[in-house]
Amino acid sequence: MKLFVNGTCRSRGPGSWPYHLQQLLDSDLVNFSISGSGGPYIYETTVTELSKRHYDLVVVMWGLPHHTSVKVNDISKYADSQHTSLYESEQNDWPEKITYPINDQDYMDKNWILGVGQHQGSRDSVAKFFEIYHNTVKFKQLVESDLIRIISLQSYLKCKAQPYVFLYGETHHRWKQFSHLYEQIDWSNWYLDVTIRDVSEMNEGKWKATRPGPVANPEGHAYYAKLLASHIKAKKLDR
Numbered sequence: 001m002k003l004f005v006n007g008t009c010r011s012r013g014p015g016s017w018p019y020h021l022q023q024l025l026d027s028d029l030v031n032f033s034i035s036g037s038g039g040p041y042i043y044e045t046t047v048t049e050l051s052k053r054h055y056d057l058v059v060v061m062w063g064l065p066h067h068t069s070v071k072v073n074d075i076s077k078y079a080d081s082q083h084t085s086l087y088e089s090e091q092n093d094w095p096e097k098i099t100y101p102i103n104d105q106d107y108m109d110k111n112w113i114l115g116v117g118q119h120q121g122s123r124d125s126v127a128k129f130f131e132i133y134h135n136t137v138k139f140k141q142l143v144e145s146d147l148i149r150i151i152s153l154q155s156y157l158k159c160k161a162q163p164y165v166f167l168y169g170e171t172h173h174r175w176k177q178f179s180h181l182y183e184q185i186d187w188s189n190w191y192l193d194v195t196i197r198d199v200s201e202m203n204e205g206k207w208k209a210t211r212p213g214p215v216a217n218p219e220g221h222a223y224y225a226k227l228l229a230s231h232i233k234a235k236k237l238d239r
Contacts, residue, residue, distance in 0.1 A: 007061030009035035015218030020225030034088035036114035041069035065142035085112035170197035
């Protein structure tokens with residue numbers, strides 16, 4: 001089984017749920033998830049990758065709208081920043097990860113800059129770009145655009161007859177302000193019972209991550225992967 005995953009920091013790195021899911025489904029995994037990614041990156045890189053290679057199942061974890069992303073012409077102009085897909089893809093390999101005969105990070109587009117909120121006071125080139133960007137594009141527009149991308153991606157996947165599951169990184173109720181768009185989402189292809197944020201609050205808080213980003217620790221991610229695998233098998237998407 002060939003599995004493709006895309007998403008945010010909550011679906012990348014050693015111990016994160018995609019790698020547990022890989023084992024539970026006995027699958028080959030290509031994971032495009034990177035820290036700081038937003039709807040534009042997730043949408044565009046998913047469509048591009050599926051136009052090149054076949055996968056048996058696609059799983060996408062959508063992030064929060066204020067984590068946006070922009071594809072640029074020359075990523076070398078942003079070499080002073082860690083908030084790029086080039087830098088983040090380099091963080092997605094570790095000694096125990098299977099990278100032979102194919103390293104999934106070789107497939108990734110390295111020309112994205114990532115608008116991760118306020119960049120925590122950073123003054124690098126990407127932070128300066130998004131300071132100007134967010135003076136013009138406000139949160140409401142980001143929410144609306146993400147909704148359109150979700151609707152568009154689900155339509156693309158259906159046209160390809162591509163089995164898929166969408167996930168929340170955490171529940172985002174502000175989508176409902178655009179009811180005309182919100183009503184176009186096909187919720188039958190989502191796993192909504194539990195989010196990775198919910199898992200982090202379980203087990204008396206012992207599954208909470210000790211650093212920002214992953215939200216839950218590896219034990220919490222393993223539990224979330226088991227829930228997700230059960231959902232996938234119940235929906236008969238693991239074939």
